[in-house]
Amino acid sequence: MKTLTRKFYERDPVQVAKDLLGKIILRRINHERISGRIVEAEAYVENDIASKALRRRKIFSQLTWQDCGTTFIYMVHGNWLLNIMAHPKGSIGSVLVRAIEPIKGIETMKKNRNVGDQRNLTNGSGKSIKALAITKELNKTDGTRRDAKLAIIEDSASTFDICSSNRIGVTHDLPQELRFFIKANKYVSEP
16 A cells, blocks of 8 residues: 655646546554545645635635645535645646545444445435545644544556546636546536
């Protein structure tokens, strides 16, 4: 298992969002490991009107300038959301993990969400994060560390086609399609 490096995240958030598809998000809870394949992600770029950093600069801008590969976790509509800082040096940006395909620890994920239907387990940003038991306590986690409680690791075994669309739930979105997802994957959220 090779953890993604900081250099992986020190690029255009659009490219990072695409390249995160198919990677494995690994959550370590005590002695258990639960994981899922990232199947949907959204890019948030510099001067992005939908970015939390621009709307709440005092609270969030410090986080978005921090080291790439660091988590940025915040709550929206009662759900924790997971962003990973991704941007070239001197810029700001992040990638929102929207959906995962469960791989390991599925029974634990079902308990975390109190859901029996596996198809509905992780097909949305709040659902995925709750299934993985990610909360504010993991904010500012350096996901490039091999021993991190939350990390993203390589997976070269999967091949797939990538689709794009406008982001979900963004009132004033940019004209560029910044939501990327694996074509025909049943865990991709529905707009």
